[in-house]
Structures are given as structure tokens and as C-alpha cells.
Amino acid sequence: MRIAIDYTAAARQGAGIGRYARELIHAILNAQSAARLGDLANLSQGTPSMTANSGGHDYILLAGVAGLGERWRAEKARLQGSAAYPDHLAFRELPITDDWMARIWQRLRLPLPAEVFTGGVDIFYSPDFVLPPLHSRTKAILTVHDLSFLRHPETFTPALRAYLETAVPRSIARADLILADSDATRLDIIDLLAVPERKVVTLYSGVVPRFTPGAEPDERARLQNKYHIGERPYILSLGTVQPRKNYIRLMEACDPLTGTHDLDLVIVGRPAWMAEPILEAAAQRPYVRMMGFLDDADLPALYRQAATFAFPSLYEGFGLPPLEAMACGTPVVASSVSSVPEVVGNAGLQVNPSDTSAWTEALARVLDDAGLRAYLRRAGLTRARQFTWTRAAQQWLSVVELLEVKN
Numbered sequence: 001m002r003i004a005i006d007y008t009a010a011a012r013q014g015a016g017i018g019r020y021a022r023e024l025i026h027a028i029l030n031a032q033s034a035a036r037l038g039d040l041a042n043l044s045q046g047t048p049s050m051t052a053n054s055g056g057h058d059y060i061l062l063a064g065v066a067g068l069g070e071r072w073r074a075e076k077a078r079l080q081g082s083a084a085y086p087d088h089l090a091f092r093e094l095p096i097t098d099d100w101m102a103r104i105w106q107r108l109r110l111p112l113p114a115e116v117f118t119g120g121v122d123i124f125y126s127p128d129f130v131l132p133p134l135h136s137r138t139k140a141i142l143t144v145h146d147l148s149f150l151r152h153p154e155t156f157t158p159a160l161r162a163y164l165e166t167a168v169p170r171s172i173a174r175a176d177l178i179l180a181d182s183d184a185t186r187l188d189i190i191d192l193l194a195v196p197e198r199k200v201v202t203l204y205s206g207v208v209p210r211f212t213p214g215a216e217p218d219e220r221a222r223l224q225n226k227y228h229i230g231e232r233p234y235i236l237s238l239g240t241v242q243p244r245k246n247y248i249r250l251m252e253a254c255d256p257l258t259g260t261h262d263l264d265l266v267i268v269g270r271p272a273w274m275a276e277p278i279l280e281a282a283a284q285r286p287y288v289r290m291m292g293f294l295d296d297a298d299l300p301a302l303y304r305q306a307a308t309f310a311f312p313s314l315y316e317g318f319g320l321p322p323l324e325a326m327a328c329g330t331p332v333v334a335s336s337v338s339s340v341p342e343v344v345g346n347a348g349l350q351v352n353p354s355d356t357s358a359w360t361e362a363l364a365r366v367l368d369d370a371g372l373r374a375y376l377r378r379a380g381l382t383r384a385r386q387f388t389w390t391r392a393a394q395q396w397l398s399v400v401e402l403l404e405v406k407n
Helices: 008-012 017-044 070-082 098-107 158-174 183-193 219-227 247-254 276-283 296-305 320-327 340-347 356-368 370-384 389-406
Strands: 002-006 058-064 089-094 123-126 139-144 177-180 200-202 234-238 264-268 288-292 308-311 332-335 349-351
Touching: 008 017, 008 058, 008 070, 008 098, 017 058, 017 070, 017 389, 058 098, 070 089, 098 158, 139 158, 139 389, 158 183, 177 183, 177 389, 183 200, 219 296, 234 247, 234 296, 234 320, 247 264, 247 276, 247 356, 264 296, 276 288, 296 320, 308 320, 308 356, 320 332, 320 340, 320 370, 332 340, 332 356, 340 349, 340 370, 349 356, 356 370
Parallel strands: 002 058, 002 123, 058 089, 123 139, 139 177, 177 200, 234 264, 234 308, 264 288, 308 332, 332 349
Antiparallel strands: none
16 A cells, blocks of 8 residues: 655654654654565465565655755665665655644645645544544544643643644644543543544554663763763653643652752753743743753663652643663652543652652652562563564554455
8 A cells, every 4th residue: 555654753753653653653664674585485485475464555744844854864874774674765845844834734724635745645643632634535544642722721822722722623633543641531532532442543653662761871970971860860751841741740749848858850851832931930940940852862861870860741632751660670659630640650650740849749659669669670670571663553553454445
């Protein structure tokens, strides 16, 4: 089949949905390459192919790449390296930004089908909440990461909430199949938007192999020199700086700890909407380090060198940071709501995100109890091994085959 994928978020966003899309699509290309190599091996031995992906697919990656320059060229090279059969991979580059794509297709709703750029395709996949206009014969797969704008509308600006409340349900209604990041998100989609259960499938994210417990030589000194992090023990939290991440409550929970522990609270993430009160709260606390968006290559070291990882989010569609922390052997204290328990399981301490004193107590337990830290490290490593991008890609390919059968 010919499959078009909107690769714009993967090309433009460093974290969050961008990372999800990059890792999933690279894993899909790798999985298909492995399947084709298996086909060739079977043919050379005179046996029929038994791979679920026999025959393979042709992929067309559509992306708005204006202003990306060398960054996009490097990403294209990486994609071509993932595909053992690059003649089955094509790129359609639009000289506009993601904002302009949203204006054209979602806000203005210009009836310009994506196939004008991709050519005729059997399936169009969007990993980022919304679909462009498509021909009626094209099957559409859509990933919806969360419905936080419906569950916690107070954590969004009115303009952003209005856009999401219109564009996302409209895209969900047009999709032939919806992929949810977790069972919690799947149930939200079914319950809040009255979507038939058969249309929504849970597809868990994975963690890339570079998130491991094995420290690199002198990585703590490198963090100190590059970011001035690590002179003191630190609690790490990671995610865009916006109200849903619950950073102010995390600071309030850490305030009492600073009287008994010599520590920093390191928050990594780019400021997003409604970030001003969070930044103001951080500025009043000398122990809080707001780091912004850091080099992705340094994240494993940041996780490994942390005393603990805190994830107090009010709502998550999945929660990749605690998974990455567990894969690095870092003890995790995480929110007990939405999808986070599906990720953390019994391998981390789960705390009500609205209970400040409970957060103080849980963080103190991890900081003070070496036995608990050792248990959480072991349990976290075991838990993280259950989530792989290879498994996610294989499930995605199975979903595609199911659509093909239904056709």
C-alpha cells in the first residue's frame, strides 16, 4: 500500500509529540526493513514468506519544513538510514511552517486535499491530533495523545482551547481508526466524544535504547560544566512549562525539604502557554532551576544523575518522562491520575497531584531511604523494558494490515 504520514511535528518539535512521531516512524521503517529482509531470506531458501508485512508498503512523508535548513537535511538522512529499501520512502516538503499548515487546513479549512502533495495514497496517518482534508477513498489513521483540553480546560488559554475543541473532534469524526496513547485516553475519547469503541485502539509509546542505567565517564562533571547542574543533589522534573504540569505545587512540596536537605529542583522544558505564574514562582525560590529546552543528547545523563524524578502532572495521555527516568534507573515519584499509573505501575510511588503534603512526604521518603531507592531502581528498570518502540511499530503495522483487509 501507499501510506502518507504527516511528519511535520517530528521535523519541527524537539520533545513531546515530535519525539513520539520520530521514534514511532523510525521504528516502523526499521520493522518493515526487517520484514522485507525476512522475505528475501525465505525466498532464497525456497520457502514462502510468513511475515505479517509481506510485500511491504511505500511511505510518503509530508512535512512543512520552512526554516529548518540543516536540521531537516540531517533528519532526512536519518530516515533514509532507517529504511533498508529507500526507494520505498519519499518526501514531500512544503515551504511553510506548521503554524501555516494549521491555518490553511484547520482554521481556514481550505478544501485542499493532502493528496495534492502526496499523490494518491491508500492510507494517511497523522500522529498529531488533527487530519488535513483527504479524498473520500483514502483511509485515515489519527493519533490522539490526550483530551486534556476537555478534562482540564482551565489549563489552556481560551483561544487554544477553542481551536482544540473544534479541530480535534472534527478530525476524530473523520478518522477510520484512532490510536490512543493509553487506555485512559482511549476511554476519554469514547466517553467524552461518543466515539464507537471499535474505532479506538491503545498504542503505547516506547523508550529508546540510549536511556539506560549505565553512566558515561565523567557525565556528572559534564553536566556541571555545561549546565551548572549537579553541584548539589537534585530532584528532576521534565515537560513543557504550562499549568497542566503542576509545577507550582511541586515547588510548594519541595519548600519544606529545603530546610532538611541540600538540594535543587531542576525543571527541564520550554515555556508554553500560561507559563508566567510558574516562572514567577520559580524566581522566588533560589533552589529552583528552570532550564528551558536542553540538548536531547544530555537527557539520559540528566535522568541518571538525579536523586529522584518527580512527575506531578494533573493529566497525561501517556507520560514518557517517567518511563525514560525508570529506564535510566532513577527512582520515580509520579501522579496517580489519568494514564500515569499505566506507565509507572508498582515501579514508582504514586501520589495524588492535588495533595501537596503527600508530595513532600513521598519525595522525602525517596531521598532518605536507600532501600526504597534501590527497590524503585530495580522495579523501574524491569517496568521500562515492557515499553519498546519496536513493539509499538509492530502493532501499528498490524493496524494498517487490518485496514487493508477491511478494504
